[in-house]
Amino acid sequence: MSYSLLRPFLFSMDPEKAHEFTLELLEKAHKAKLLGFVYAQQSLPVECMGMVFNNPVGLAAGLDKNADYIDALGELGFGFIEVGTVTPKPQEGNQKPRMFRLKEANAIINRMGFNNKGVDHLIRNMRKCKYKGNIGINIGKNAITPVEHAAADYIYCLERVYPYASYITVNISSPNTKNLRDLQSGDALRKLLFEIKSRHLQLAVDYGFYVPLVLKVAPDLEPEQIEFICQQLLDFDIDGLITTNTTISRIGVEDLPNGNEAGGLSGRPVSHMSTMVLEQFTDILEDKVAVIGVGGIDSGDKAVKKLQAGASLVQLYSGLIYKGPSLVQESIQAIGGYYDTLES
Structure with missing residues (x-):
C-alpha cells in the first residue's frame, strides 16, 4: 500500500498508537517477504x-527503542x-x-522520557537480528538516577551493548529527562566523558576490538558551548558526533495547535537550526571527528545540505x-x- x-488513516490515530501500529504493520510485511519487492537496497558506500x-x-534513534524491528526496518x-x-532498567517514560x-x-x-524495556531486552533482540548493516546503539540514564550519578548508568549500558554495537551513542541531549542536558556543560561533561572513555578503552582491550564512541548533542547551544564540546571531543578522543537532537525552541510553531506542548520539537522547523549547529561544529572540528547530521530532513535536498555543512552521514526520523519510506530512497x-x- 502506498x-x-x-x-490519512495513521493521522486519524493517536500519534503514539499510530507509531506502534506502523511498526507492527511493517513487521508483518517483512515476515510476508513483501518489503524487498518495494524498497530496493541502494549501494552508495561511505567509509566513516x-x-x-x-x-x-x-x-535515527527513537523510532525502534528496543531493537524490536531491526530486520523489518x-x-x-x-x-x-x-x-x-x-x-x-526498563521504564515507562513520561505520562x-x-x-x-x-x-x-x-x-x-x-x-517520551526514554520509555524502553531496558538494556537486557535490547540485547536479546540484537542477538537474534539478521540485519547485515551497521547498527548503532544509543544509551541513556534512568529517570530515577540522579544526574550526578549518570556515568554509572551509561557505563552499565556501555558494558552490555559493547559486543553487539557497530557504534555506541551517548545521549546527553534529550530535553525529556530532568537535568540530562546539564551533562553537556562544564565539569559535568568532562567528568562524564572521562569515566565513560576510560571504561570504553578497557572494553576494547578486553574484547580485542574497538567500537566507536559517539556523542549526541542538542541544537540549543551557544557558540561558546559548541567550542567547549568540541574541545572535549578532541581531548577524550571521541569518534563521532550526532547533531542534533530535538529543540526546546518554539520559534515558528508557537501559534500552531499543540505548538506549546512541553517536550522536544523535531521535523521541518528544526532543519535550519540543526544544520547551522552542525556547520559550527564541523568548522571547529575540521574532520577530526566524524559528524552525523540529523534534524528536519524531509527531502533529498535537505539531506544533501547536511553533507554540505560537513556531515559524513545523515539520519531520518520525523x-x-x-x-514515508520513499524518503530513504529519495x-x-x-x-x-x-x-x-563533487567528482566532476
Whole structure:
C-alpha cells in the first residue's frame, strides 16, 4: 500500500498508537517477504569511523527503542540503523499523552522520557537480528538516577551493548529527562566523558576490538558551548558526533495547535537550526571527528545540505512520519547526485 494512502488513516490515530501500529504493520510485511519487492537496497558506500556503510542514510534513534524491528526496518533501504535510547532498567517514560503532531509544520513534539524495556531486552533482540548493516546503539540514564550519578548508568549500558554495537551513542541531549542536558556543560561533561572513555578503552582491550564512541548533542547551544564540546571531543578522543537532537525552541510553531506542548520539537522547523549547529561544529572540528547530521530532513535536498555543512552521514526520523519510506530512497539518490557533482 502506498504510504500516501495509508497516512490519512495513521493521522486519524493517536500519534503514539499510530507509531506502534506502523511498526507492527511493517513487521508483518517483512515476515510476508513483501518489503524487498518495494524498497530496493541502494549501494552508495561511505567509509566513516573506520567502518563501511552501504549508504550514508540511516535511521535515527527513537523510532525502534528496543531493537524490536531491526530486520523489518533494514529492508527499507537504510545504510545503518540506530536503536535506543536504552537505559539500564526498563521504564515507562513520561505520562501520556506525550507525542503530538504539528501537521501544518510537518513537525512532532514529544516528551517520551526514554520509555524502553531496558538494556537486557535490547540485547536479546540484537542477538537474534539478521540485519547485515551497521547498527548503532544509543544509551541513556534512568529517570530515577540522579544526574550526578549518570556515568554509572551509561557505563552499565556501555558494558552490555559493547559486543553487539557497530557504534555506541551517548545521549546527553534529550530535553525529556530532568537535568540530562546539564551533562553537556562544564565539569559535568568532562567528568562524564572521562569515566565513560576510560571504561570504553578497557572494553576494547578486553574484547580485542574497538567500537566507536559517539556523542549526541542538542541544537540549543551557544557558540561558546559548541567550542567547549568540541574541545572535549578532541581531548577524550571521541569518534563521532550526532547533531542534533530535538529543540526546546518554539520559534515558528508557537501559534500552531499543540505548538506549546512541553517536550522536544523535531521535523521541518528544526532543519535550519540543526544544520547551522552542525556547520559550527564541523568548522571547529575540521574532520577530526566524524559528524552525523540529523534534524528536519524531509527531502533529498535537505539531506544533501547536511553533507554540505560537513556531515559524513545523515539520519531520518520525523520526515519519515510525514513522507514515508520513499524518503530513504529519495535521500540516497540526492546524495548520489551530490557525490557525482563533487567528482566532476
